[in-house]
Amino acid sequence: MLQIKQWSWIGLIILAIFSIFFSLTHGSTIIHVHELLNIFFNHSNNDLWRNIIVTIRLPRTLSAFITGGLLALAGAMMQVLLRNPLADPYILGISGGGAVVSLILIVLGVSGLGLTVGAWCGSLMATFLVFFLSTRQKMWDSHRILLTGIALSSGFSALISFILVLHSNKEWHSLLFWLLGDLSFAHTPVLEGFILLIVLIYSRRLARELNLLARGEREAKALGVNTTRVQIQIYFLSALLTASAVALAGCIGFIGLIIPHVFRLSGYRDHHLLLPGCALLGGTLLTIADTFSRTLFSPQQLPVGIIMAFIGVPIFIILLHKNNV
């Protein structure tokens, strides 16, 4: 049993490295792997390629990988928190809050760093709003938080539509890309990578509690878990992950939903393994999807969210058919 698990870890890591090389080598010009290694080890004298790799492709690849990891990890935690296998990181309206603030800023003509900070603030604002609207008498209730989140998320959607209708001009295009999830404006994800790493390390301490919480709040409590404390931690950790992803790339669906399921359905149920596994596979999948979104209709770029849905929907349906869970 342990042997198989170790092999699948090696497989996951190889896949992750492959996806990063795949993404770095592909684009409007194909740069071969040996050339890529030359650039990294400072043996190359092709300044143009070095420029492409270092200033364009590397930040984008890292953004894709980290965004995928953030979303998959957030999804895995959110599903346990809400005890709902259908939950994804966006279900609680966290992205909606980010979207509304970002759209307002786009309409006002803000761009670049201001937009990222705005998306961050909007997402965190929505997080706190859902939290305070759904806690009553200091009691935590996963149903109430789910319903509050869905309600607020619908509210945010309405606000987004409202803004879009009022501003029917050339801003539409960037707004649309943002809503569908797009990595073309992503910056080098230093802070986001740091957040992913910290949450990943911290979440190992919560893994045992997550295993119990997956069985039910009442059951976990009866077995000795301080469920309220654990739930609040999971809530804010997954919100932090989602907010980071939203600020980086807008709203990319499906990663947070399918990646945890891929693991659960293939027998990885222990959150000690599931959480880092999700981060790795989520990163891999989004990196590959983003490479396709850049290259399929090059020079035209697609929002990665569309590619993700094209890849994600069939995978998900095949998995559901193979397992009767």
Next chain:
Amino acid sequence: MNSLLKITRLTLETNKKLCTDLTFNIQPGEIWGILGPNGSGKTTLLQTLAGLLPIVHGEIFLQEKNLRFLSRKRIAQQLGILFQENYDVFPQTVWEVCQSGRYAHPRSNKDDIIAKQALIDMNLDSYAHHLIQTLSGGERKRLSIATLLTQRPLIYLLDEPVNHLDLHYQVKILNHFKYLAENKSVSILMSLHDINIAAQYCQKIILLGAGECKVGDTHCLLTSKNLAHLYQHPIKQVSIGNTTWWQPNFDTWQ
């Protein structure tokens, strides 16, 4: 002897007032039964004692310590509860569920032995790597009991421990708990619908119903009059040999 669980002037209420001024002490080695009609507060009582529902009035002391001030982990080290139903959403194996009973205790290399023994006691050892979603109702119930046995508390609160179980396992499981009470000085408090089981296994009885609650010795409290009043249904006593059996009147439809 110190009581394991001491309840003083406890009030139970959901939307309606179920019971006021409930006071009793559970000593080590005792088996207690709770009888009462549907909605009389059996589950509410058990979950309140487990600290899962807020205590409105009254106090609960777990080994002389006020339950209000104990952490979940401390409670779970001494008190375990078996729920009536399980709602499983995520896939897990029988082994993973059973092993989780050790959560409240400091990790030790005996954990796996304890969990394995509990599965053997519940005849589930051959299912260890099966997913819980593939179990039948009775098997799932046995797994919940195995998890509780793995937890090794001093007080077992059992909410209808024998529903979903066939006759063989009903007797086997009740005898197992009886063995634990007699040999390991644990205490058991269980809600039941079967008066005969209560009469057979419990030394003490709590009758919950109609806004009043009675606490006392089984042989004193179990009378046709009390039971008929409790269930609002005629219940008669049948004697076969030395044992007394309780039987509802099957003719009435009211």
